[in-house]
Amino acid sequence: MAPNTADTALWPAPHASGAVDATVHVPGSKSVTNRALVLASLASEPGWLRRPLRSRDTLLMAGALRAMGIEIEEGVGPDGTGEAWRVLPTGLRGPATVDVGNAGTVMRFLPPVAALADGPVRFDGDPRSYERPLNGVIDALRQLGARIDDDGRGALPLTVHGSGALDGGPVAIDASSSSQFVSALLLSGPRFNQGVEVRHTGATLPSMPHIRMTVDMLRAVGAQVDTPESGGEPNVWRVTPGALLGRDLVIEPDLSNAQPFLAAALVTGGKVVIPDWPARTTQPGDRLREIFTEMGGSCELTEFGLVFTGSGSVHGIDVDLSEVGELTPGVAAVAALADSPSTLRGVAHLRLHETDRLAALTKEINELGGDVTETADGLHIRPRRLHGGIFHTYDDHRMATAGAIIGLAVEGVQIENVATTAKTLPDFPDLWTGMLGA
Ligand SMILES: O=C(O)C1=C[C@@H](OP(=O)(O)O)[C@@H](O)[C@H](O)C1
Ligand SMILES: C=C(OP(=O)(O)O)C(=O)O
Numbered sequence: 001m002a003p004n005t006a007d008t009a010l011w012p013a014p015h016a017s018g019a020v021d022a023t024v025h026v027p028g029s030k031s032v033t034n035r036a037l038v039l040a041s042l043a044s045e046p047g048w049l050r051r052p053l054r055s056r057d058t059l060l061m062a063g064a065l066r067a068m069g070i071e072i073e074e075g076v077g078p079d080g081t082g083e084a085w086r087v088l089p090t091g092l093r094g095p096a097t098v099d100v101g102n103a104g105t106v107m108r109f110l111p112p113v114a115a116l117a118d119g120p121v122r123f124d125g126d127p128r129s130y131e132r133p134l135n136g137v138i139d140a141l142r143q144l145g146a147r148i149d150d151d152g153r154g155a156l157p158l159t160v161h162g163s164g165a166l167d168g169g170p171v172a173i174d175a176s177s178s179s180q181f182v183s184a185l186l187l188s189g190p191r192f193n194q195g196v197e198v199r200h201t202g203a204t205l206p207s208m209p210h211i212r213m214t215v216d217m218l219r220a221v222g223a224q225v226d227t228p229e230s231g232g233e234p235n236v237w238r239v240t241p242g243a244l245l246g247r248d249l250v251i252e253p254d255l256s257n258a259q260p261f262l263a264a265a266l267v268t269g270g271k272v273v274i275p276d277w278p279a280r281t282t283q284p285g286d287r288l289r290e291i292f293t294e295m296g297g298s299c300e301l302t303e304f305g306l307v308f309t310g311s312g313s314v315h316g317i318d319v320d321l322s323e324v325g326e327l328t329p330g331v332a333a334v335a336a337l338a339d340s341p342s343t344l345r346g347v348a349h350l351r352l353h354e355t356d357r358l359a360a361l362t363k364e365i366n367e368l369g370g371d372v373t374e375t376a377d378g379l380h381i382r383p384r385r386l387h388g389g390i391f392h393t394y395d396d397h398r399m400a401t402a403g404a405i406i407g408l409a410v411e412g413v414q415i416e417n418v419a420t421t422a423k424t425l426p427d428f429p430d431l432w433t434g435m436l437g438a
Contacts, residue, residue, distance in 0.1 A: 010390060011418035011429065013407025014436050019270030019310070022435040024261045026274055028053035028251035029283060030424045031210060034061045034105040035217045036249050038113060038187050040087035041070040043221060047246030050084040053254060056423045057103040064100070064110055068117050069093035087246070094119025094162050102126040102354055102395065102423070107156060108180035111137050112188035115146040117162030124157040128395065131155065132352055136173040136181030143171045144192065168192025168241070176202030177349050182237065183214040189239030190223045200235040206349050208323050211237075213282035221245045252278050255285025257425045259330040260401040261435060262288055262308045266297045267337050267409050269312035272435070277306035284324035291319060291327070295334055314338045316383070322346030325353075328379075329402035332361045335381040336370050337409050348377040354423070355394035361402065364391050368410065388412020397423040404432055 033053040038061070040047040052058060062072050062085070071088035094117040100107040107129055114121035135154030142148060145167040150158035168189065175181040182198055182205070189196035205211075215225050215237070224240040226232045258274045265272040278286075279301060289299050292308065296315045299308040316338040321328050325347045335342035350357040358379060362372045368389050371382040391403030393416050400421045407413035421428035 008416055009419070010414040010416055013391070013404050013413040013415050014433060015411045016264070016268045016408040016436060019268045020264045020435055021271050022261075023273040023275060023305075024258070024431055024435050026253040026255075026258045026261070027055070027425065027427065029254040030055065030057050031105065031213060031283070032217070032251050033058045034103075034109065035183075035187065035214060036251065037061050037065060037072070037085075037087065038109050039217060039221050039244060040246060041065045041089050041092075042113065042188060042191050043089050043244040043246045045246035046086060046088045048084050048086055048248040050248065050250045052083070052085050052251050053424065055426050056101055057105060060099060060101045060103050060106050064098040064106060067096040067098055068114065068121060069096075089246075092117040092162065094121045096121045098123045100125035100129050100156065102128045102132075104132065104178065104180050107132065107134060108137050108178065108184040109187055111141060111148070111158070111160050112166075112184055114160035114162050115141055115166045116164065116188065116191055118164040120159050120161050122157070122159045126395070128354065129156050133177040134158075136175050136178065137184050140171045140173045140181070140185055140198070141166075144168050144196070166192045168194040168196045170197040170199070172199040172201050174202035175200045176204045176206070177352055179205060179207035179210050182211050186214050186218060186225065186237055186239050190218070190242050190244055192241060195239045195241040197236065197238045204322065205235070206322050206325055206347075207284065209282050209284040216282050220249075221247055252276070252281060252283065254424065255281065255283040255288065256326050258285060258306075259288055259327060260405055260432070262292055262297070263330055263334050263405045264408055264435060265308045266292050266295060266310040266334060267314055267405065269310040271307065271309045273305050273307050275305035277301060284326060287324045288327065291317065291331060292334070294319075295338065316340035316342035316381070318343045320346040321378070325350055326398065329357060329361060329396075329398040330405060332365065332372070332379055332381060333402040333405040336365050336372070336383055336386065336406060338383050341383065342381040343375075344378040344381070345375075346377055354396035355399065357396065357399070360392070360394050360396065360399055364399070364403065365406070368406065368413065386410045388414070390414050390416055392416045393418075393420055395420050397421045397425065401425075401428065
């Protein structure tokens with residue numbers, strides 16, 4: 001299946017003529033929207049998602065759930081204001097066909113849901129989806145009693161032969177290549193006959209905030225979850241079987257997608273306000289407050305949202321990004337413009353994201369005159385005077401936004417296929433030019 005965004009069109013990244021000063025309304029979180037869609041589909045009563053993200057990844061998730069028989073109505077919210085989706089859970093059906101695109105959340109979260117359907121569910125996606133690890137989910141579902149046909153590589157394409165129910169119970173997996181393996185099994189766990197006990201056996205586990213997000217959202221719909229943090233064994237999560245409630249959930253803005261706008265304030269010495277920044281959240285993007293402060297900015301959470309101000313100086317950073325890997329491309333872009341070197345660590349698993357992000361960032365920044373080297377688990381970035389040129393994006397939304405950050409400070413940067421930002425932020429070019437024109 002071809003990616004829907006593979007084009008080579010070039011977008012001249014706007015150069016900032018001065019300090020930005022703007023308020024940017026960032027659309028809803030991909031990770032929260034896709035978890036909310038799955039949980040609402042597994043519930044025993046209808047639910048609402050208010051201010052959901054409408055992007056390629058979330059529309060693929062909604063389309064997949066619809067293919068399995070769930071009704072998702074798009075319209076206004078229960079109080080008549082704002083956009084909302086109403087989810088009407090029904091019996092999960094097969095046969096069905098699911099296009100995962102290149103959405104990690106769709107390819108990992110839905111095979112366990114498909115095991116509960118009453119017929120075969122075929123999963124396929126973009127060429128890159130065939131290369132992204134899925135073995136943790138496939139092996140675990142087999143251990144839990146599911147029948148799956150695949151080509152033996154532990155990846156897409158595959159068919160889950162749903163039989164209407166799954167035994168569930170204890171399972172051991174190595175989730176060092178993606179936290180989404182753990183989240184996937186926990187999300188459907190309440191609907192397995194014996195619930196699920198997931199034991200992670202690998203040496204490392206990335207993206208812990210995303211696992212906490214899964215646990216928090218499960219608890220919010222009435223699931224009982226025991227975690228290492230709630231006094232359980234290290235690396236073991238337990239979900240008790242039980243019915244899930246339909247909720248009326250307001251989706252938070254996507255804080256990882258706030259990154260390029262905060263970066264704009266940092267690299268231009270300007271100010272950007274992000275309304276509705278949550279005071280408490282499991283989103284990894286909340287770590288930007290700390291990371292970009294260390295890199296030279298300052299921020300304050302006010303009644304208007306997060307107010308982030310650049311100082312005019314950008315500093316290098318030595319940081320372990322293992323918990324917040326999806327922030328790496330944006331941090332690397334800022335680091336390439338800093339006044340001192342940076343070391344980004346703990347992100348070896350990014351080689352298996354939308355593209356090999358460590359190789360892509362190294363190549364593209366170096367082709368603009370930079371000095372980046374790959375390490376075993378990250379990047380060394382020594383800032384150099386950069387020049388214009390084409391910034392290739394490899395169908396990776398975060399490569400496109402990273403290139404746009406560099407383009408603010410470097411004249412003549414052209415972003416290949418900026419439309420790839422539609423994976424999680426379809427309005428990016430307009431939001432970006434709006435921010436600069438404000
Ligand atoms: O569960 C989620 O919503 C996500 C988990 C992380 O995946 P990995 O653990 O595979 O890095 C993150 O990078 C991805 O953008 C979203
Ligand atoms: C890694 C990412 O996405 P996915 O959900 O496809 O894993 C990302 O958005 O940075």
